[in-house]
Amino acid sequence: MDDIDRLEKEILVLRETLRRKEKEIFEIKKEFMPKLPSKVEKEIVNQNECAKNVVKISEKLPKWAIERYSRQILLPEIGVKGQEKLMGAKVLVVGAGGLGCPAAVYLAGAGVGEIGIVDYDQVDLTNIHRQILHSEADQNVSKAQSAADSLRSINSKIKLTPYNIELNPSNALEISANYDVILDCTDNVPTRYMLNDVSVLNKMPLISGSALKMEGQLTIYGYRAKTNQNDKGYKYIGPCYRCVFPTPPPPEAVGSCSADGVAGPIPGVIGTLQALETIKLIVGQTHDNLLVGRLLLFDGEDMSFRNVKLRPRNPECEICSESPKITKLLNYEVVCRMQSKEKDLDLDILPPKNRITAMKLAEALKATNKHLLVDVRSEHEFEMCKLDGAVNYPLEKLHRSNIDLLLKDIRDCCCRVTFICRRGNDSQIAVKRVLDVIEDEYKDKITDLTGGLHAWSKYVDGEFPVY
Ligand SMILES: Nc1ncnc2c1ncn2[C@@H]1O[C@H](COP(=O)(O)OP(=O)(O)OP(=O)(O)O)[C@@H](O)[C@H]1O
Ligand SMILES: [Zn+2]
DSSP: OHHHHHHHHHHHHHHHHHHHHHHHHHHHHHHTSOOOOOHHHHHHHHHHHHHHHHHHHHTTSOHHHHHHTHHHHTSTTTHHHHHHHHHHOEEEEEOOSTTHHHHHHHHHHHTOSEEEEEOOOBOOGGGTTTOTTOOGGGTTSBHHHHHHHHHHHHOTTSEEEEEOSOOOTTTHHHHHTTOSEEEEOOOOHHHHHHHHHHHHHTTOOEEEEEEEBTEEEEEEESOEEEOSSSTTSEEEOSOOHHHHOSSOOOGGGOOOHHHHOBOTHHHHHHHHHHHHHHHHHHHTOOGGGTTBSEEEEEETTTTEEEEEEOOOOOTTOTTTSSSOSOOSOOOHHHHHTSOSSOOOOOOOOSOGGGEEOHHHHHHHHHHOSOEEEEEOSOHHHHHHOOOTTOEEOOGGGOSHHHHHHHHHHHHHHOSEEEEEOSSSSHHHHHHHHHHTTSOHHHHTTEEEETTHHHHHHHHTOTTSOOO
16 A cells, blocks of 8 residues: 555656646747737737838838938938928929039939929039039030939939920920929029019929029028918918019129129038928928028128028019919010020120221230220239230229229320220220210220120130130
8 A cells, every 4th residue: 555655656746747847848939939919918019010000101112212311211300201202202403503503412312203404504614613513524515414414323213304495484384384393593583583483373382592702592482381271272371582572673783603703612502402491391391490481691701691581472462462463474584674694795885996806906916015905894803814914994993083094094005995804895885984085086096805805715815714
């Protein structure tokens, strides 16, 4: 009996050992088995499903896009949704110059789905210090084409359409209708008014930049936002360009890069910020964060950025009011009384005897050294390059009060006098002013150099710089 008891006890101990060993094996196996969801674990699974939804959205963005644009997708301001919007957006950049080049670089870099670039001009050596999409090898190539080629090398995943044409009232509405946003990167008043009217008529925001000398400006015109009060669903928040500037400025008050100069980084800063505003607008930032109803002023001399409030939207505005007077595009060169393209037009205000060609002047200068050359360009330009022996009387200082000094020079010289400028128009104005006051005996001896220093460089001395 004792033996039976002892054996039964041994079996119990062995069973206990077996259970323990089985538990150990179970614990080891559990590490490699999927967990069964508890209540808490179920919630985690649900969250993961939400995460899966986010992943599902981001699945619209292919791997290459997530990798390529990751640095901006990481920003809460852009994120996956913002990137999708950027990739679906169509932006028209008008002008592939100082502003258009940097603006387009950042738009292409950000992956804006379609970029149209309009410019009628060809690349010139004087452009390259600021128009960063063009290189020396692109001289005389269409700017629109050169810009599109450079942008393609920055981002081959986007659609680029170069328009090697002048945007004008006959084509502007049709071309821009293919886009969501317009960037005004041009340099002339008629085109500014036209782009404003295009923006209002086609209901698309206009990101407007300008840069001259050491200063730049930036704002957004024609910005509309969703509203519930209105059946149409949208209303204007800020002004349009006409609300702020109902009438064009007088032609003489308008400067240009070719006449007044510009430091390359100025349009670089403004064009870059045009791209930033465009990106913010596309990803859906509200007007509080955008330059709507305010103008950003950048002064490159003291490095200040200022915001000034713009005039509010004009309820009587000719184009963006409830009952607009302007319902189609106009002839903006006539309305603004100025040309959109800088053309080498001859003022032709002098009689032929008071004009001399570059070739004739070269012969006359060879024949005698008693020929006074009066250069009426600015002191700056005169310092840049001048004809041998020329004296400088800038046109802006050539008024009745100080013209006497010049008349004395002419009388003392008692020989022929030729007035010179860059293209041959200011020199005619100077000759006219002098002819109006000088004695008759000197009148036949006074001429202007037809076509100015550009003609001198073309017909006499190819080494003379053209700028
Ligand atoms: N209506 C228009 N259609 C197409 N392109 C335009 C229009 N108006 C202006 N542009 C373009 O806008 C660009 C403006 O560039 P930017 O201000 O740097 O001046 P630019 O004309 O290249 O140089 P510069 O004044 O020194 O000769 C130019 O390339 C010009 O050809
Ligand atoms: Zn308006």
